[in-house]
Amino acid sequence: MRILFVFLFSFLLSAASAQLFRCVVAVDGSGTHSSLQEAIDACPDNEYSIIYLKNGRYDEQISIGSKTAASSKKLSIIGQHPDSVVITGNRARNTANGLSFEQVVTFQVYAPEFYMENVTIENTAGNTGMAEALYTGADRQTFKNCVIRSYQDTYRSKKGTRAYFESCTIEGAVDFIYAGGVIFFDRCTIRCIGNSGYITAPEDAAFTIPRLQTKVDKFLRLGFIFRECAITAAPGVPDGSFYLGRPWNSMAGSFYLNCILGPHINAKGWKEWNGNESSASFAEFGSKKPDGSAADVSQRVSWSFQLPADDVTNLFTTQGIYGRVSTTSPYTPELLVQAPAAPVSVGTDGTRLSWPAVADAAGYVVLKDNRLVGFTISTSYEITGTDGVFTVRSVGVRGQQSAASGVTSLPAPENPVAVSQLNGRLVFGEAVTAALYTTDGKLIKSTPQLVHEFNTSDIAEGLYLLSMTTSEGISSTKKLNITHKPSI
Template sequence: MSATKEPHQQDTLVVARDGSGQFRSIGEAVESIRAFMDYKVTVYIKDGIYKEKLIIPSWLKNVVFVGQSEDKTIITHDDHANINKMGTFRTYTVKVEGNDITFKNLTIENNAAQLGQAVALHTEGTRLMFFKCRFLGNQDTIFTGSEGSYLLFTDCYIEGTTDFIFGPSTALFERCTIHSKKNSYITAASTPQNVEHGYVFKNCKLTAAPGVDKVYLGRPWRPYAATVFLNCEMGKHIRPEGWHNWGKPDNEKTARYAEFMSRGEGTNPTNRVSWSKQLTNKEMNRYSIQNIFKEDSNWYPYR
């Protein structure tokens, strides 16, 4: 005889602003999910604007959040760092503390005015996956906030102004569009010294808003920042030197910045800073998905 779930524990929960689902808010659905489940729960979110400051707590795992449509299922909030001295790390719209959490086909947005840092997505858990999602914001759109954690972004759109992908996690971005809204910096990794892979952009497209023409690929938030762009198409907004040392020349001795087979008008290998690398075919082989996530041998992200 198979075990039965508690009445409110279902494989699929439906959220709808118009009342046609079991819950009107995503937060209510999250609160109903049993801690440390050994089965998967899907939270299906119908189109709508959900103004919520959402935490996926550390005791949740095996949850998949699926939007009805990528551009019409929107989770939004508007905190920024200068509200009551809030600081960057409390400004998130969505904070994911749990492990083995997946988001598909939805938008996570911080629509605060450009008055300070304003995080849309803050990750703390590991084995987090994002498929066909949009991340909208300005400064500090995505904070990958936990050392030793693994993140996968596939077919996503990510926009921002300054350091809009930042933090210490290992993250693979596949076939993503990375859109700069201002002359500034795309990444600000803080990869620990003992971690081989930080940010890996593979087959991505780098675009920019009209008038944006001086964007760096990255600058090191911490000395051993690791960021690579592999087979990426770069618009003409990317500066010829590519990378910046954050005003600290010593960072040039430790930062791990590289490219492989970049293409497009922003490609300029001969003028890149001398302390970045153009990878060889052999070096490129280190960036298989198995090698990037190798320390967690039980996790093989699916497509």
């Protein structure tokens, strides 16, 4: 009976998703494909396709097109959350093995108009050579809420192309954002690891703003542009051990605008490289310390400079810069990353969730206890015979996901598991797996196996939702006010 249920659930999930997502990828076989590459290959050319990645680790090297044959697929790849959807590889290149970056990179895109959201891409080769995680080899590449991590050469971009990163994390040690194109990083976290290194190594500028058009009276060679980013470091990274960048090419440029710089950034700011610094454009505006006070830039290298506010306001707009790169292929990523509003007033009659339609939503993702239940293009979803914490997310036409709706809980069974609080712990009346959520559906903490106790000493006091499942598979959910008052 259980096998039949799993089969029927997988069939229904695939059928429902076909209307919203062309492919659903799941390593456990519950989607239309178990391999992301197979799903990509199944999408037609010259059409928009959205691929949904269910939670899991996808150990495969992905290529959309190739260096010699670009792809015409217009793809969106959407995960549930970057912590739980990981595309991973572990190859590096060095003088000993003679591999090319195309042979080692975990994820490479040679298709324009690519969009990705809520996915981690990693290369776990470590400090063994150049180990790209991501290569964008085409124009108009957009990433939202993604994590890109490796050690050396984490992210490589192609000359003359445009890309945009919103609320992403990029991690590495040596030249881990490098090569060409004009790339905006908005409100991202740039995380440094290792004992020392360089964040950017720009190769060329997509174009140069003439000095006569600037208030600073300098050429502005536009490459990598960081706006309102946090430049952070892993624990143990020494103070002063990292540089904001070094010029790989004489016509290179990197700019940090209104960014927060951790103490691991060297007081000189930038590092010279083969004399390229004499013509490169390396600049800052409004750099701050983590406490919000102004960063001390008095010791910056003489060939770098501070931008005046007028140049930042008038010259460093996304559309102004992207429009100079290409007037025939408009690129408006700030509009693209905007998701529809979250559903409101999600209600239930015990067997069905329902909610008012959301403007600009192509469909909806339904989650139970922060796990995918299914998709729908209507404003209701059948949930017969199950108990738990349900949330709903709106989905835009390119797959953009909204924040979660408010929580809707189905009634608990007649004899729920007893729960008591004792000195920073939850004590259960029988062994359960447990998950704790905020009242708006965010997962705070969970147990991977059956337990009798659950530590809450590290959780702030307040109202939460607790979901429990017994060894017999009986689930229940209750509201719980976490308190740290000592028990008597």
